[in-house]
Amino acid sequence: MASSRWIEHVYETLAAAGLNRSSARDRVIEVLSGQDCALSAAEIEHRLRAAGRPTARATIYRALDLLVEHGLVERVIVGEGQARFEPLEPGGHHHHHLVCVQCGRLVAFDDPGLERAIDDLSDRLGVTVDSHEVLLHGACDRCEATA
Amino acid sequence: MASSRWIEHVYETLAAAGLNRSSARDRVIEVLSGQDCALSAAEIEHRLRAAGRPTARATIYRALDLLVEHGLVERVIVGEGQARFEPLEPGGHHHHHLVCVQCGRLVAFDDPGLERAIDDLSDRLGVTVDSHEVLLHGACDRCEATA
DNA sequence: CACCATAATGAGACTGAGACTCATTCTCAC
DNA sequence: GTGAGAATGAGTCTCAGTCTCATTATGGTG
Known part of the structure; x- marks a missing residue:
């Protein structure tokens, strides 16, 4: 499970990169932070919808791309067909x-x-x-x- | 480059598995055998079409699945989006x-x-x-x- | 606070790989 | 040659992910 420390780290990093704060991105970050195993974009979309906070698919992908780009999330490719995303702890060891x-x-x-x-x-x-x-x-x- | 020895091995294996000989499958096998690097299903389709022997996509996928199933071809996943297929030599070392x-x-x-x-x-x-x-x-x- | 440039969002269309369907065609043992 | 079963082809369908563009939010500035 990603710690609240991860969330803080994410916000710090994004702020340092000069990015605006955005509620949709925050939602994606929150879902990821509460999760132990790697989630697919579709799972994130479903969870947000189930939580009464539906979010456009494009937005979710954009947020994930951004997080991957800044080394905050790892894209895990498990076979074909679907990428999964996993929070990357600040000093997290490569795994x-x-x-x-x-x-x-x-x-x-x-x-x-x-x-x-x-x-x-x-x-x-x-x-x-x-x-x-x-x-x-x-x-x-x-x-x-x-x- | 896969040798003609590979082709022979493929035919032997498929025959031993009680499978019919089929011209479309043979075409896929032939394209694979003449190739050094791993090909995608789409590339195989294009080559067959370019060679004046168009072959249905489903047939190509079926042939590839079969070959993978019998350990004759390796499915190489290179990032997302597209699998590539590579002949596997009979006594070929794992790589x-x-x-x-x-x-x-x-x-x-x-x-x-x-x-x-x-x-x-x-x-x-x-x-x-x-x-x-x-x-x-x-x-x-x-x-x-x-x- | 109002304004504005810029960044982000959402809805939906689009793409491309691959799976599925089913009527037709081919193989091969008899 | 014939019939059962395997294979094919054409097209449809699904699903992940991308793209577009009009709308909305954000945050700095006066």
Whole structure:
């Protein structure tokens, strides 16, 4: 769950970027902040509508783009078809996800060994790696336990 | 470039699975076999049309699904929006890709260290990893050299 | 407070990938 | 050759995400 610290960080960052305050964007930020797992744009739209605060799809996408652009939210691509968005804690460590093939849950993890292995690749391949994504498919700890 | 050996392997596998031979599917297989980098379904459609052998989109998707299902083709997800398909050599080693942020080229690579790091994750996280995807973004060796 | 430039919003049309449908056509074992 | 089942094609449909543009909100300035 993203902390209220995250919300503050978001507002500070957006203000520092010289952006206006806007109620629709605030709504999107609020929904994201109260959420543990990554949400899709459609889920955010539904939640806002359910909360009696319907918000145009374009507005939601604009807010998400902006947040991603400022490093406040991470766009997580889980397979095809739909991007998911996840609050990025200020000093948050870089992490990746496992998609549970049984329950569909998205589980975050980080691993120094994995990061090191990827860092080492640059030299070996003669390429410059700007960023990387790792996505695992498998059974999460919960499903694993009940199997 | 996928070898003619790949084509043979594909036909053997599909025949062993009790599937009929079909000209449309053969066309898709042929386009894939002549290609080094991963193709999107749309690209395959265009090539077939350009070659005077137009083929219905649904047929192309069906053929690709089938090939992926039988482990003959790999579905590579490069960002959002569009899957790409790549022939998978019979004894082909597991590999990943780097998307060049400059030229857009998709470069394949493999790395035992990376695979090991991912294997080690299962125990540490208490999950069972069935499969994994790694995607790097950066400058490929060609663009790196000319930079 | 009033004004204005600019930023943001909302509604809906649009796009593009991919899935679905169903009538027609092809394959292949007999 | 024939018939059952597989495959095809043309088109429709869905769904995520983008674009447009008229309207509205924001915040600095006089």
